[in-house]
Amino acid sequence: MPLLKIGSLTVDYRTSRGTIRAVEDVSFSLEKGETLGLVGESGSGKSTLGLSVIRLVPYPGVIVKGHVKIDGKDIVRLPEHELRFIRGRKVAYIFQDPMTSLNPIKKISAHFAELIRTHEPNVKEAKALERAKTVLKDLGIRPERINDYPHQFSGGMRQRIMIGLATALNPDLVIADEPTTALDVIVQAKILDLLESLRNAYGMALILISHDLSIILERCDRVIILYAGHMFEHASSTELHRNPRHPYTQGLLQSIPNIELADQKLAAIPGSPPNMLNLPRGCRFWPRCSYVMKICRTKEPPLIDIGHNHFVRCFKYSRGRAKS
Amino acid sequence: MGLRSYIITRILLTIPTLLLLLSMVFLVMRVLPGDPVALHFEKKATPEQMETMRRLLGLDKPLWTQYIDYLWGLVDFGYFLEHGYPNLGKSMQTYEEVGGQIFSAFPATLELAIYSMIIASVIGILLGVVSSKSYNSILDHLIRGFGTVTYAIPIFLLGMIFQLIFGVYLRWLPTGLRLNPAVDPPASITGLYTIDSLLEGNLFKFFESLKALLLPSLTLGIILSGMFIRMARTNMLETLRLDFVTAAKARGLKESTVTYGYALRNAFLPILTMMGLQFAILLGGAILTETTFSWPGLGRYIVDRINFRDYTAIQGAVVMFGLFVTLVSLVVDILYAYFDPRIRL
Numbered sequence A: 001m002p003l004l005k006i007g008s009l010t011v012d013y014r015t016s017r018g019t020i021r022a023v024e025d026v027s028f029s030l031e032k033g034e035t036l037g038l039v040g041e042s043g044s045g046k047s048t049l050g051l052s053v054i055r056l057v058p059y060p061g062v063i064v065k066g067h068v069k070i071d072g073k074d075i076v077r078l079p080e081h082e083l084r085f086i087r088g089r090k091v092a093y094i095f096q097d098p099m100t101s102l103n104p105i106k107k108i109s110a111h112f113a114e115l116i117r118t119h120e121p122n123v124k125e126a127k128a129l130e131r132a133k134t135v136l137k138d139l140g141i142r143p144e145r146i147n148d149y150p151h152q153f154s155g156g157m158r159q160r161i162m163i164g165l166a167t168a169l170n171p172d173l174v175i176a177d178e179p180t181t182a183l184d185v186i187v188q189a190k191i192l193d194l195l196e197s198l199r200n201a202y203g204m205a206l207i208l209i210s211h212d213l214s215i216i217l218e219r220c221d222r223v224i225i226l227y228a229g230h231m232f233e234h235a236s237s238t239e240l241h242r243n244p245r246h247p248y249t250q251g252l253l254q255s256i257p258n259i260e261l262a263d264q265k266l267a268a269i270p271g272s273p274p275n276m277l278n279l280p281r282g283c284r285f286w287p288r289c290s291y292v293m294k295i296c297r298t299k300e301p302p303l304i305d306i307g308h309n310h311f312v313r314c315f316k317y318s319r320g321r322a323k324s
Numbered sequence B: 001m002g003l004r005s006y007i008i009t010r011i012l013l014t015i016p017t018l019l020l021l022l023s024m025v026f027l028v029m030r031v032l033p034g035d036p037v038a039l040h041f042e043k044k045a046t047p048e049q050m051e052t053m054r055r056l057l058g059l060d061k062p063l064w065t066q067y068i069d070y071l072w073g074l075v076d077f078g079y080f081l082e083h084g085y086p087n088l089g090k091s092m093q094t095y096e097e098v099g100g101q102i103f104s105a106f107p108a109t110l111e112l113a114i115y116s117m118i119i120a121s122v123i124g125i126l127l128g129v130v131s132s133k134s135y136n137s138i139l140d141h142l143i144r145g146f147g148t149v150t151y152a153i154p155i156f157l158l159g160m161i162f163q164l165i166f167g168v169y170l171r172w173l174p175t176g177l178r179l180n181p182a183v184d185p186p187a188s189i190t191g192l193y194t195i196d197s198l199l200e201g202n203l204f205k206f207f208e209s210l211k212a213l214l215l216p217s218l219t220l221g222i223i224l225s226g227m228f229i230r231m232a233r234t235n236m237l238e239t240l241r242l243d244f245v246t247a248a249k250a251r252g253l254k255e256s257t258v259t260y261g262y263a264l265r266n267a268f269l270p271i272l273t274m275m276g277l278q279f280a281i282l283l284g285g286a287i288l289t290e291t292t293f294s295w296p297g298l299g300r301y302i303v304d305r306i307n308f309r310d311y312t313a314i315q316g317a318v319v320m321f322g323l324f325v326t327l328v329s330l331v332v333d334i335l336y337a338y339f340d341p342r343i344r345l
């Protein structure tokens, strides 16, 4: 049984201006210890998908269809009080902005003590703090600083603390939602290295969310490319790197700067992502696609299995081409 | 700037503020039509008698001399040591010391204000939190509706409805006065009857004063609660959206920990500040409440004396209100600094 199995997941935001289908018909599964990257432009639904895994899609978002099974248990249908045993303990979430993710009026010690004692009520306060100090030491933070408030730490240190909170209970899955976007480049690499070493040490599965395909290819076993809520391509990192099939993925790969080819041109993808309240008919990428065919403007392409566990949502790969 | 020098600056700043307030009241009272001496004698005095009275009250002197005399009295330290309150002049109506009258009426207002504030905060924060947690549901709309009604309903009307139901019809609670006239007030230590009777160890007097306090403070508290509901709801909605609240939920913390320990404790600081700012409105409401419930406080004192153009009494009472509002906002600022670790003490 896979650790996480998502099937035809569809999430809507019911706003006053209309319904935004932020995630549509997403399916994939994740084994224990595996790392998966979610890549997409801003607004493609990465966070919405990530938060669906712990059923924390913000108001006015609703999971309208599909299932999210963790160890075979569908959390979409779980009562709220049972969700608490999944959140933090089985699945931990690391948010994008460490500056705003800690409670400004609670000490770091309180953050750890609350977490540990919520999930392990028998642990005494002092014992919980001892454990928290060990965690901090592993993260490269002096244990005495446990009595400081969040505002006394830098952004990089706060993200370390968030990682510490996420891994303190040794969860099966950590979802890191653009954990380094808010940090400067040098700190970014350090944080990602830290995440990777903890993952190796404890064997957790990881879903790493990023808009940067190169980071994902470097650090994840598998990749899902999201576009306007749809899975566009799904393959292992090596396969996707060697053999990108979707025109969108190809565009993304070409826009990664390559140090070896010093004067290559960055092929940016023309145009911008669609308006989610007014999606184009047919494939939602066609207005930006250089391979657009007649059928793309009228019909939505299905996710096509092209072998080697490689899936693409594009009519270019439908068997015998399309009957328009 | 350290907290101590901040407090000292704030206290020093209250002096020009109060002086400005005092000067305005001083002028406005004398510009308004109505003559305190004529009103004192109810037109039954001879011109000679009125002239004597005018001289006695210093009203025959030029305006600026009266003003200087009044200010001079305020800083009369010998008087302060002798009486225990500053020299606010003599009442133009009763010729008693205004300072003394104000200091004996003020505790009644203070006690009413404290209890109303407690009731308004409890109702306001509780309903505000519930409302924000059930955002856009029927419950949310009901609570907001209640808040709007409390804005619109006049204090005296709500007060009279309460008097009719709980006083006249059910006969559970007294409809006026601070204490049943058959009961001796407790020895004055703080001037607050509920506290003084507890200090005296007299539970009977405590419950008697509490009973008397209940209707007026409930009236004023409910009227103010609408504003507090709205403040609490808005601030909670804002705070509930913040990342650290979502992050706390993502760690599986209990709903109550997230609501109170994370959202409310952070929303509380802006709520506290706004409550401090609403305090002036509370005192305005206290004037109307005191009139409705024959509550012998400063508010009723002002209303009584304004009819007689009792210049000195009004000046004293208004400055006392001003001082009270200033002190409350200072205390709120100190509390803010105390509760927020980001402000270094």
Ligand SMILES: Nc1ncnc2c1ncn2[C@@H]1O[C@H](COP(=O)(O)OP(=O)(O)OP(=O)(O)O)[C@@H](O)[C@H]1O
Residues within 6 Å of the ligand: A013, A015, A020, A022, A040, A041, A042, A043, A044, A045, A046, A047, A048, A049, A058, A059, A060, A061, A211, A276
């Ligand atoms: N609370 C909300 N209310 C309404 N619409 C929302 C809300 N949150 C997200 N959306 C919409 O849902 C879509 C997906 O948003 P989401 O935040 O999941 O994207 P993302 O890929 O994480 O983007 P980013 O890289 O900017 O974080 C967007 O079109 C966004 O406008």
Ligand SMILES: [Mg+2]
Residues within 6 Å of the ligand: A046, A047, A048, A177
């Ligand atoms: Mg996001």
